[in-house]
Amino acid sequence: MFNNLSDRLNDTFDKLRGKGKLTESDIDTAMREIRMALLEADVNFKVVKAFVARTKERCLTAEVMESLTPAQNVVKIVLDEMIELLGSTESKLVLSSRIPNVIMLVGLQGSGKTTAAVKLAYLLKKQGKSPLLAACDVYRPAAADQLATLGGEIGVPVFRGDGAHPVQIAQDAIREAVDHMRDVVIVDTAGRLQIDEQMMQEAVDIKRAVKPDQVLMVVDAMTGQDIVNVVSTFAERTDFDGVIISKLDGDARGGGALSVREVTGKPIKFVSMGEKPDSLEVFNPERMAKRILGMGDVVGIIEKAQEMADAEQMEAAERMLREGFTMNDMLDQMRMIKKMGGAKSILGLLGNQVTRQVGNVDESVFTKNEAIILSMTKQERNQPKTINGQRRARIARGSGTSVQDVNALIKQWGEMNKMMGKMRTMAQQMGVGGKKGRKGKKMRMPKIPGMGGMPGGAGMDMNALREMEKQMRKLQGGK
Ligand SMILES: Nc1nc2c(ncn2[C@@H]2O[C@H](COP(=O)(O)OP(=O)(O)OP(=O)(O)O)[C@@H](O)[C@H]2O)c(=O)[nH]1
Ligand SMILES: [Mg+2]
Known part of the structure; x- marks a missing residue:
């Protein structure tokens, strides 16, 4: 039941997600596809007409169109409207006090x-x-x-x-x-x-x-x-x-x-x-x-994971800007992704944004990198620069990996640390990052895109980082 409809709707959502910013004509196309999908599922045409009209109106608001994740918002609106269509709340069978x-x-x-x-x-x-x-x-x-x-x-x-x-x-x-x-x-x-x-x-x-x-x-x-x-x-x-x-x-x-x-x-x-x-x-x-909509109940789990990740990441980002990026931070990041990777396996092949984010996660690389960091001493984790050749060999032995593996991880840390350094400079100029801002108000550090996907071989999301830098520069007054 509904398989065909699910597939069709998900195709439409996928197309939207591939676009980034959405235009009115993108919404038009999506709504046309949704209308066709519903009609083909043999939903009553008047119901379809009203459904699409409501959905479209909500999608075309500035709030959605100008948001950073318009496609996600569209999916959410379609979901909301679908819930509404089906009756919004559970309607239990109410028995009266009459017997029988x-x-x-x-x-x-x-x-x-x-x-x-x-x-x-x-x-x-x-x-x-x-x-x-x-x-x-x-x-x-x-x-x-x-x-x-x-x-x-x-x-x-x-x-x-x-x-x-x-x-x-x-x-x-x-x-x-x-x-x-x-x-x-x-x-x-x-x-x-x-x-x-x-x-x-x-x-x-x-x-x-x-x-x-x-x-x-x-x-x-x-x-x-x-x-x-x-x-x-x-x-x-x-x-x-x-x-x-x-x-x-x-x-x-x-x-x-x-x-x-x-x-x-x-x-x-x-x-x-x-x-x-x-x-x-x-x-x-x-x-x-x-x-x-092909989301199953696991969507809840994903939403939770995402919320959790957002909150944790925000905190971590603020602290990192204050105190620098350590191996422990890297470990935290890896574990967070792993948690989300776990959710992903429940999700199966869901065309969900989060699945996409963690899409290329290689569990074995995770495990390896985790073992490497766990084999480091406290001091090594806090100051990875002090890890010389001898220590690298010891860490490799301790974690059952090779010196090359350890080198690769330290190199990755180096790249991330460099990026963090740049961001710290920018943040300090702007007065963000835990300390009181220039106007004496504590400002929140925006989530760092791409950070999540970095360890574990998923690759650094350089585009997201560039976008981030661009945003930061804008915030500094367009320099
Ligand atoms: N697969 C499936 N078959 C069902 C379901 N509900 C009913 N059926 C089948 O549909 C057929 C008709 O079901 P009935 O419960 O006899 O329908 P009815 O409304 O009482 O039929 P009449 O009394 O003849 O009007 C039967 O073969 C049921 O086994 C269901 O949820 N799933
Ligand atoms: Mg009967």
């Missing part, structure tokens, strides 16, 4: 009502409830048997008033629940075509008779553009409080699932991801949106 609570399921033929009824019963049972399933589909000969079999599998009783009218069965089931201390009755109704007036009326009658606490409409994830017609009749006749999307595990394009919230204004409560009783999940818009 009655939940009635309605939906088209074959949409997955009976399966969903059983899954819901299973979920409630796990939460300590004692549900009863009511078999009100009297039209399909095997319908009650199907429910009885599935109910048996999960140990939930099924009330089947063989031969009675569906309204009667529903009422009797409630009586049965009261008699046997069952606190939730789940009413499985017969599937109906929305054009079948008699069947629609029956659903209305059942609803009127048992006054359900919740009517849930089951919508097959395979429903596409037609979703509007499907739900509107139900909305009109039986009304409903929420939606269960079934068959989300299939390979349908998922357009209906994406449209249903906007089309009905009703929350999606559950999604069903398979035929097994335990495959009903409480619907979480954020998780789903991230899944659609």
Whole structure:
């Protein structure tokens, strides 16, 4: 589900990321691609139109266009809008204090009502409830048997008033629940075509008779553009409080699932991801949106890693400007990247910015460099210039590496230290770097681009450094 849509959206994001600064026409192109991708996923065209309009408007603000990372902002906006489209917050099933609570399921033929009824019963049972399933589909000969079999599998009783009218069965089931201390009755109704007036009326009658606490409409994830017609009749006749999307595990394009919230204004409560009783999940818009954008839940981990890195880096940068760049700083930097590299492996092949940043990290080089630094004495770490040939040989022996490896690392440190020296001079001229600034105000040191990627063979990001120097010069008054 959504694979194709995810791929398409990520292609668009990749193109944007490759651009740096974005123009209005870049946004136009991206929005056109997003529109096409959604339409191809069979999302309702009105929903697509509104979605793209909202997204575009937010993307074209100066805040986004003039930011240093416009592409990232665009992705974030698309994500936000997608979450909004899906309902922004989790909408739990609310049970009332009435005993028994009655939940009635309605939906088209074959949409997955009976399966969903059983899954819901299973979920409630796990939460300590004692549900009863009511078999009100009297039209399909095997319908009650199907429910009885599935109910048996999960140990939930099924009330089947063989031969009675569906309204009667529903009422009797409630009586049965009261008699046997069952606190939730789940009413499985017969599937109906929305054009079948008699069947629609029956659903209305059942609803009127048992006054359900919740009517849930089951919508097959395979429903596409037609979703509007499907739900509107139900909305009109039986009304409903929420939606269960079934068959989300299939390979349908998922357009209906994406449209249903906007089309009905009703929350999606559950999604069903398979035929097994335990495959009903409480619907979480954020998780789903991230899944659609190919971000998975790991995005959170990455964001955290990035935040952590930012804060740590900022502090480290300030201290380095004050006290100079030591081997310990280099070690810290390496470890930070390694942490992010770890997150990357969870991420898999996600087209994420952070993945890109740490993309070329070679773990074995990390381990080697880490061992080398750990084999240095405190004094050597603080003043790497004092590491002579003899010491290099000792460090190589101690870390199980070669003198060449040690040389390479010290050389790398030398380059970084030189760069830090330059920056320190600039910073001092500007009055930044921990000490009070010229105007007596403590200024924060900007994050040093490229520093993160340096050790471990990922290579120094010279472009980022040049950009940084340019920025610094600008800050000094354009010299
Ligand atoms: N893969 C998958 N199959 C599902 C899911 N939900 C339902 N099905 C299958 O879809 C078919 C129809 O499901 P039912 O639960 O019988 O649908 P229904 O709405 O009760 O059908 P009627 O009572 O005939 O209207 C069955 O073969 C189910 O096994 C799901 O989430 N994933
Ligand atoms: Mg059924």
